[in-house]
Amino acid sequence: MDAINKRLNTVTQVKGNSAAPQPGRKRGPNFKMMLQNKEMQAALGSGVMMLAAWGVSGSYEFLSILLYIAAYTIGGWSKAKEGVATLVKERDLDVNLLMIAAAVGAATIGYWNEGAMLIFIFALSGALESYTTERSHKDISSLISLKPETALRIDNGTMELVAADELVPGDLILVKPGELMPSDGRIYKGYSAVNQSSITGESTPVEKTTGDEVFAGTMNGEGALYIEVTQRAENSLFSKIIKLVEEAQSEVPASQRFIEKFEGIYAKFIVVITLLIIGALPLLFGWTFGDSFYKACVFLVVASPCALVASIMPVMLSSISSSARRGLLFKGGAHVENMAKTAVVAFDKTGTLTRGVPEVTDLYPAEGYDEMQLLAVSAAIESQSMHPLAEAIVNKARISGAEILEADEVQSITGWGLEGSVNGVKWSIGKTERFDQGEVDSFWVHTRASLEQEGKTVSVIMQGDDIAGIIAMRDTVRPQAAAAVKRLQQLGVKVAMLTGDRQGTADVIAEETGVDFVYAELLPQQKVEQVRKLRETYGHVVMVGDGVNDAPALAAATVGMGMGMSGSGTAIEVSDVVLMNDNIEEIAWSIKQSRRAARVVKQNIVFAISVITLLIAGNFLTEVALPFGVIGHEGSTILVILNGLRLLK
Template structure:
C-alpha cells in the first residue's frame, strides 16, 4: 500500500499523542459468586437441594421421593456419567467417574437412595471444585495477554483508522507514534526513529530505523513517528506465540499426574474385578446373605475408588500456576513447576536479565582547554532534543549536577551516527566513536598529548573493555570530549540473588562480556559463580556442566543467543517484556513483567505445591486403606463410607486451593 507524501505529512502532524500503555492485570481474589456461576457447581448444588427435598418427602410419599432422587441423580451425575461412558467407549478404559456412578446406582438398587444421592452430590461437588481451579488458572494466565497491543492505526485511502491487530493483512500501511508498541512485523516506508527491539534481538540499546529498515511486533518506537508496511501476519508475532504457550500449558500435565492417570486405569479395573468377586464369592465361602454381600460390595466400591488420590495433584498444581500467573510468571505446564521445585542452581544471562537496558553516564571526559561542566551542559542541551536512551542518559546526568541547559539552533539528527546543533553560532555534534576510526592523518587542530587521536583511541579502548558504550563530542572538526555509558543493573538484581541463596540455591552468571566487566557485576550482585567471554555454545556447555555437578538448573535469559542454553537447562525461564521470540519459544517459564525478584518466590511456591501434593497423596492413601480395612473387619455404613471417601476428596482439593490465597 502506498500513500502520498502530502497524506503522510498530514498524518505525521496529527500523531502527537502516544498510545496508552496496557495495564498489568490486577490480582484476582477468591470470589464465591464466580465459583457458584460455574455450571458444574450449579449442577452439584442442584443435586444436593433435590436430595434434601427427596429425603423430606420420603415420610409421606415414597414414590414421589424416589422420583426426586432419580432427578437428583440425573442433575448431579449426568456430566460425570457422560465422561465415564466416553472413556469406556473411545478409550476402552475405566475411570473413577464410572466407578462412582456404578456405586450410586448399586446403592439405589438395594434401596439406599439417599446414600447414593449423597455420593453423587459430594462427587459432583469435588469435581466442580477441581473444574473451578482449572478455570481460575486459565483466566489468571489469559489475563496476562492484556499486555499486548490490541489495535493499530491503519492508513486507508488517505484516512487513519484504528483497527484490531487480527484485521491486519500483508501490505497494510500503519502509523506508529513515538512511545507506541509496534503492532506487527514490517518494513519502514517513511520516518526515522530509534526502536527499542530488545524484545526481539536482546540488544540493550535502541537501533536506528529509517526507510527500508525492518521492524518487529512487540518492540517500542522511540522519538519519531514511523510509517510501516506490514510484512507478516498477526499470528506470527511474539504475542501470538505467547497465546500458543498458554494453550500448551492447558494440555500439558506433570509426570506425577500422568503416573496417577495410568495408575487410575489399572486400579479401576482391579476395583471392578474385586467388587465382582465380593458379590459372587462370600455367599458361598462365608455364608453371607446376598443383600449383606451386595451392600458390603457397594461400600467397597465407594471407599476403594481413587477419587482423592486422582485429585491430589492437579488442583495444587493449577493453584500454584494460577498464583504465579497473577504475579506475571507464566508456566507452560505443570511439569515445569515440578522441575522448578527441585532447583539447585539458577543461572542468569547478564545483559537484559540482571541488567535492564537503561544506560547511564559513567565517564565524562573533557579535552584540554574545555571546562567539563560547560561541555556537559552543551552536550545535554543538544541531546535534549532527542528521545534516544543514550541522549536521555546525558540529559539526566546534567540534571543530576544541576547544570542549566542552553538554547540550541539548527538542530539536526544525523541518521546512524548521532545529532548536531548550533549554540551561539558554534556547531557541536555528538555521536558514535567510530569517527575515530577514520584517516590516521585526521587529528584536529591539536595533535599532541591529551588531544591526540591516539590518546582518544586508547581511552575508548579502555572504556569499551569495561563494557561501556562510548560517544564523542565534536566542536566543529575538533574532539572536545568523550562520554562513556553503561547498562543499568536492575534494582532488584542483588535482592533476587540473595533470596535465591537464602533458599540454598547457587546463583551463576553467564555472559559474553569481558572477564573484568563480569567480575564487577558479580561483586555488585553477589552471585556465586561467574562465567565470562562466552559464546552461545559456551553457555550450553556450562549449563550442562552445572547440571552434572549440582543437579536441576534453571536458566534465565532474554536474547536469541540464550535460546540454546534455555533448552539445555532443566527449566528455561525467558523474559517476557523484552525477551526475544526465540527465547520465549524455547522457555518453559516466562517472566511476563521481567521481575527477577519473583524467581525465588516462584521456586518457594513450587516447593510448597510439591509438599501439598505429597500431603494429599499420603492422606488419600491412608483414608482409602482405613476405610477398606474397616469395611471388612468391622463393617461400616454406606453413608459413612460415602462421607469418609468423598469428604477426603474435597479435603485434598481444598488443601490444594490454599495456594490461591
C-alpha cells in the same frame, strides 16, 4: 518522521464510530464464578433433590424414589458420560464409572439416600476440581478478552476506524483515554499513564511519554496518545501471550501422568475384588447376597482412588493461576513441578541482570570545557547515528537538560566514530585508540584504564585536534538484580551468570549483583554446554534469558524462563515460563511457590492413601456403614482439592 507529522497535522475528520466497549478484568477467587460453573450447578441441584427426597421419604415413597432418581441423574449424568466414554474409546475403567456403579448398586438394595449422597459429594468434588481448572484458565486467558478489535488510523488527512489486524509498522494511530492499545508501538506524541496489568501484572499504571513503547491489550489512562505502530498484530507481544495461553495446560506433571496410569490399573483391581466379595462371602461365610452386595458397595466406594487422583492437578493449576497474577506465565503444571526442584538459576547478563541498554555513567571534561557543553555537542553529532552508544549520549543530554544543537556535515569515520560541525566548530567523538600512542596526558590514559576495569566503554570527545573530554558508557545493572540474587541464595539456590561479554565486564557485573559463578566470553553453544555441566554437578537448573542467542540454553535447562517485556519472540517461544513484567525478583517467589505446591501435593497424597487404607481396613475388620464410607471417601477428596485451592491466594 516528516510523513507522520504531515499525517498528524492534516487530520480533518473521523470515519466510523470510534467508541468501543472496554472489557474489565476480574481477579481473585469469588463465589459468583464458582456458582456459574455448570458442574457446580449440577452438584447443588443433585443435593437439593436428595434433601427433598429424604424429606418426603416414609410419607410419599413413590415421590421420594422419583426425586432420588432426579438427584442421581442431575449429579451423575456428566460423570457417567465420562466413564462410559473412557470405557468405549480407551477400553479402560476410571473413577467415574466406579462411583456411578457404587451409587446404582446402593439403590438396588434400597439404600437410595446413601447412593444419592455419594453422587452429590462426588459431583461436588468434581465441580471444585473443574472450578480450579476454569479459574486457572481464566486468570491467564482473561488476556484474550482484552484483544482489541479496532483502531483509529490516521491516513490521508482523516482518522479511519479499521480492524486492528490491518495495522502495519509505520501506521499512525490515535488511542483515546480509557481505550485499549490496538497494537505494539512507540508513542509519537502525548503523555498518559498506561495500565499494563494485563501484560505484566503490575498493580499501578506506568507513565508513558514520547518515545516510550506501549503494548497491545494495555489500557490507556487519561491522556490521548498518538502511536506509531511497530509490529503487525500477529507479531505483537499480546499475540505471543495468547499462543502461550493455548499451551498453558498441555504439559502434565510426571507425577500426574503416573497417577493417571495407576488409576486405570487400580480401577480394574477394585472391580475384581468387588466381584470376589459379592461371590465369595456367601460361599465362604454363608452371608446373604444382600449383605455381601452391601459390603461390596462399601468397598467399591472407600477403595476408589478419587482423592489420590485429585491430589495433584488442582494444586498445580492453582499455582499456575496465582503465578499468572504476578506476571509469571507457566506453560503447564510440569514446569511448576520442575521449578520446585531448582538448585541453580543461571542468568544471561545482557538484558536480564542488566538493562540491555547502555547508559552514560561518567563524563570527564578537559580544562576549559564543562559537562553541559560536551553533552550538547556530543548529542548534536550522535543524534544522527542509530548506534546504541550514540542513543545513550542523546538520552543523557535530554535527561540532563542540555540543549541538543544542530550539527552540520556529520559523517562517519570508519572504524573510529563520527565527526561534524556545531556552530561552525569541528567536533568529533570516537574510540580512544590514540591514547595508546603515547601522545596524550597520562591523566587520560589512567582514567580510561580505570573506567575500562569497571566494564565501561570509553569514547573521547575532541574539538579539532584537542581532547575536550572523555565519556564512559555501560550497560547498567537492573535496580532489582542484587536483591533478586540475594533472595535466591536465601532459598539455598546457587546463582550463575552466563555471558558472551568479556571477562572484565562480567566480573564487574558479578561483583555488583553477588552471583556465585561467572562464565564469560561464551558463544551460544558454549552456554548450552555450561548449562549441562551445571545440571550434572548440581541438579535442576533454571535458565533466564531474553535473546535469540539464549534460546539454545533455555531449551537445555530444566526450566527455561524468558523475559516477556524485553525478550525476543524466539526466547519466549522456547521458554517454559515467561516473566511477563521482567521483574527478576519474582523468580525467587516462583521457586518458593512451586516448593509450596510440591509440599501440598505430598500432603494430599499421604492423606489420600491414609484415608483409603483406613477405610478399606475398617470395611473388612469392622462394620463400616455405607453413609460413613461415602462421607469418609468423598470428604477426603474434597479436602485435598480445598487444600490445593489454598495456593490461589
